[in-house]
Every structure is written in C-alpha cells, then in structure tokens.
Amino acid sequence: MNTRTGEVAAFRDVAKSYGQVKAVDGLDLVLRAGETVALLGPNGAGKSSSLDLLLGLREPDRGTVELFGGTPRAAIEAGRVGAMLQSGGLMTDVKVRELVALACRIHPRGHAVDTVLTEAGITEIADRKVDKLSGGQEQRVRFALAIAGASDLIVLDEPTTGMDVSVRQAFWSTMRAQAAAGRTVLFATHYLEEADSVADRVLVLHRGRLIADGTSAEIKAKAGARRIAFELHPEDGEVEEGVLRALPGTVGLDVTGRPGGVRTVRIRSTDADAGVAALYRAGLYPRGLEVTSLGLEQAFLTITGEQAARDEAAADTTGTATVKESVR
C-alpha cells in the first residue's frame, strides 16, 4: 500500500481504445485500503477493460495506473493482488486440489491449500477433475485461485455469474470475511442487489467514463431514488403543479386525477426529507403520505439512461454544428 495516503490503486486520466471504440475514456479513480467497491455499468461500459488495465494486462493509451504506489506488474509480482477474471480458461487435466495447491505454491505469500479449499467452499469437490465441474463450481475454483495467498487487493470480474442462489450467498459471506480481514475488494457485477448489500462504495461506468461514485444510498439519492406519494383532496384547496414542482429535491412529478377531484401525486425526489417538510410549510395537506426508497437497480437505470440522453443531445449539437459548418 502507499502507506502515506492509504491509496491502493489509482487511475489518473486513463484512456484505452480498441480501434474506434473508446473502452475507457479519461478515468480518474482512487481506491483506498479496506474498501469493498462494486463496479457497475451496462454491457460494454468498460468494466472488464478497466480491471485489465488495473492488473497490467493491458497498457493505457493515455494516463497512468498505479497499484500500491508502483506499477501493476510490481504489485502482482509481490503477491499483493489476487484476481478472478472472466477470461482465461482453467487448466483442465488436473484435480481441483492440485490446481489450488499450485496457486498457493507460486503465490509469494501463499496460504495452506486446505485453508483455501475451505474458504472457497470447495473441499467436497477437491478430488474432482477441473473439466468435470459445473459452471458455478468452476467459478468457486477461480475464486479459490484469487484468495490462494495473502493479497491486499482482490479483484473480481462478475464473480457470481453461473452460481446458484445458495452458492452465491456463501460466496459473499466468504468475501465479507476477506474484507473484514482488511483486504480491499473490487468487483464488477451485473447483480445490483449484490452491490447494494455488499459494497460500501459503488462506481457506475458508462461508455468508459465514471458517472457516479458513492455509497449505494448516495447513488440512489443522486438518481432521485426516493418517491413521495400522497393524495390531495379538493376540500383542502386546489394546488398548482408549479408548487409541487418547486419542492426541494424534486426531479420528477406525476399528478393523476381530474381537476376538482382527488389528485394522486407522485414525486421522485433526491431529498425526500426536505420535500416533505416543504409540503407542510407550503400549507398543503398531503393525505396518506408515503415515502419509499427505490432500489439501486432503478437508480442505476435512471443514472445511465440520463447520461445516454445527455450524450445523445451533445452528439446532436455537434452534428448540427458540423452540418452548419459544411453549409457555410
């Protein structure tokens, strides 16, 4: 670790393209010791590419990637990083125990093989041939290889793909134990409930850029992920929609019901507490008031959807400018 700052990993203005495709586009990011960090993003957002860059498997076109204050290669050679990637096959013509033993042996700070088999929950399949495993079992073996030594950082690319529910739960409880032992954990996932329940920091990538970074609660709040719902009754007086729209934190408003009748109001809010307080301050009488949290999934869809719309609007503007240029 870079002990002075607690920095485990740092991306500084990192870019990586494959031909015309910008897989990573100006990524600035610091991971600190002891964090459990989830990396989210739609397909093709650049998650795997970022992890490959972090592990020194690819070189950036621009910017720098540091691990523990040095190069990724130096950190890996020192046994400070354990990784579980999507790509790369496992050796097939060996038993699980033999493969894990090899990983323990070559790791500069390798654990005892039985400890690793137990921690990864694969003691029962230790004598099976690797090519006879199911998809979920194979994932657990990959995980065992990632925790074969006392690494300070564990990097996991979609680790639970193919695992059934109970295996997935067992996997995350092992992972929590790794984090509790002081390790930094970075994992990419498409399962948002995993990010919500396991990570203490969530990163959202979109088209190679970091568009959100915070706790799950902060990401939800950023997306306006709380909903205030209530009814307004005519005997309590008519209400202008503008008043509702002006409530602090309002990012979405939906009013149903006819004028003069009962109106149902649904507000999407980034600050439900302030919004509700302001409702009363405005002299309104909200009946059946409910404040509910939307899930991280909804927040994720909102954030990435809004970013895609902004990107399209920017592209349109650029397109228009280009057309004007060419007409002129």
Ligand SMILES: Nc1ncnc2c1ncn2[C@@H]1O[C@H](COP(=O)(O)OP(=O)(O)OP(=O)(O)O)[C@@H](O)[C@H]1O
């Ligand atoms: N080796 C490669 N050659 C060409 N293009 C690539 C290569 N690897 C990735 N890409 C492209 O770079 C972009 C980012 O891919 P990446 O695999 O990093 O995304 P991801 O967020 O991990 O996606 P997924 O969720 O689908 O795994 C995609 O458009 C992908 O098609």
